[in-house]
Amino acid sequence: MNEYKKSIALGTFDGFHLGHQKVIELSKKSGYMPYVLLFSVHPLKCIKGEAPPEILTDGLRKSLLGEMNVGALEIDFSEIMHLSPESFVRDILVGRFSAGAVSCGENYTFGDNGSGNVEVLRRLCRKYGIELYVAPMVEFDGIEISSTRIREAIRSGDMQTAAKMLGRPFSYDFTVVAGDRRGHLLGFPTINQFFPDGFVQPKHGVYASYVEIGGKAYPAVTNFGRRPTIGTPSVRSETCILGFSGDLYGTDTEVRLLEFLRAEKKFDGLSSLSAQIKADSESAVKIFENTIAKNA
Structure with missing residues (x-):
């Protein structure tokens, strides 16, 4: 295993649901040390001034990462929200975190105003010598699993549906x-x-x-x-x-x-x-x- 480069899972891991877990598992494919990039504050708090309710405590997030045998990297979203897609890849992923590989979901966006998508990331990864692994959408009842759907299930008392999307x-x-x-x-x-x-x-x-x-x-x-x-x-x-x-x-x-x-x-x-x-x-x-x- 390469001790110097990292394989970094990208996304907003606010629930660690089955879709998030698929992205994290893909971070292990490259052979580099797997990590998840976490935000100290939810991105929507920086973008809209208000974050959705949390569905996972910090303690349980650490436990789940331990169970999955992946490390955690943390960054303040306000530091990167106005970066261009290339600056994010070059300066943050490669320059700061020594990324040799990254994984993300097929709907992943990044960079100023979400200007970068998976195709932009693919091009930048080729340019900077980074392996890219893209996870397909994970669905429940024919609809993409999301933290929003999980919150709705919890608020309505439907714990069975929440569990099916969380995987726990x-x-x-x-x-x-x-x-x-x-x-x-x-x-x-x-x-x-x-x-x-x-x-x-x-x-x-x-x-x-x-x-x-x-x-x-x-x-x-x-x-x-x-x-x-x-x-x-x-x-x-x-x-x-x-x-x-x-x-x-x-x-x-x-x-x-x-x-x-x-x-x-x-x-x-x-x-x-x-x-x-x-x-x-x-x-x-x-x-x-x-x-x-x-x-x-």
Whole structure:
């Protein structure tokens, strides 16, 4: 393997969905060390002043890169957004990052106002001695997979569709914080996590989910919303991990959402809420056994 030149995957890797994964896998074909070029700020934040909601945390992005055995290069998009296509290839890819190969999707654009496309990149790669690998479009239900479609699925609670486009369940790993221990009193202790501003929010309601702890997967029930029976003003993720009783406070615990079970509902009292949580737990275990445990 050439230790000096890099093979760089190009694109906006904001979701690491199946289309992104195809581009990243192509970066391994050349024999050069594979890397992904990441932007410290979403390009649309620089272009339009507002970025779409994130669908992947920094921690999970690093984990996914590790699983794919590729490195990360980072650049501020504002530094390159007004460069000509040739300046980007010559000065950034070759001059700064020592690219010997690049990979991208067939609809990739780059340079000032998106003035460069795959054909422009192909010509510039020939000029500067760079290998080019172009990934074909990846579709789901006959339409190109995109982060926009994934956000729409998450917001509507359609976690199965989101998972089919991501190649994995939608998940998040925000820090576990102390709650009011109401779940403990009900016999269903929970972990509480808050979503930061700028991160996509699932449809409010109850989900079958699962959590991996110490290499073991546990079925779980997650409520995302305001808990109308108890009455909390802030939106939160509250997850009951079935069969687990350890302390996760202060940890960045990954919760994976599998399927929407029901909308949030205000119950007459805590006893009826407890009975519903029990029923939700039974449903979540069945879904877990038919998906995650079955494929383990």
